[in-house]
Amino acid sequence: MAGAKFKVVDPSRPVQKEPKVINWQLCVLCQVDDSSKLVVPSQNSCAEKFQGYAKLDALLQDFDSAGVLSSLPFSVDLSALNDGSGVYETLLKNSAVYHKKCQLQCTDKELKRAIKRKPKEKPPNNSPVKTRRLSNGFDRTKCIFCNKGVLKKQALINVTTESNSARIIKYATTLKDRDLMTKISGAHDLIALEACYHSACLTGFNNRIR
């Protein structure tokens, strides 16, 4: 892997570019000081207290990759919620707080609804015609191996090297992986298809080859 997608960020250095400054005292989602009750995970005593951050992280990424982040009733700037160490870590570091009612806007159900409402014409991520023709039920926001989106602590990585692309295509056939073959049938170049995967899933796939 070229590793070009990841940048090592020195956490001791201040973040240079801040598109939107978050007031961490306020709800991270709406940033509105309306005196309604805030969820303060750091003051919660239960072991799962930071689950909310992980869920928010995953859901916001899903909204973003589905191109429906703007459908939320508040404007969320994901880059402002990520100091380079990831959304979850950033929320954790800043002891983020949020309104229950705002959190409830970020659920799988709302995501599905937003996708349904999304106008069909003009998809936000400009998909070339070639990609669309080749993709038989192929979803570029999902891992080509497990069909899941961004998982907690598992980012989706784009296929960026020819060797990975060629190997996946070759061994999907060799392994007679029907699901994978259907998805990439007719494809010669997974890089152009913008195929994504979880690194763990690629490792699993590679292990099946051996």
Ligand SMILES: [Zn+2]
């Ligand atoms: Zn709020």
Ligand SMILES: [Zn+2]
């Ligand atoms: Zn996967």
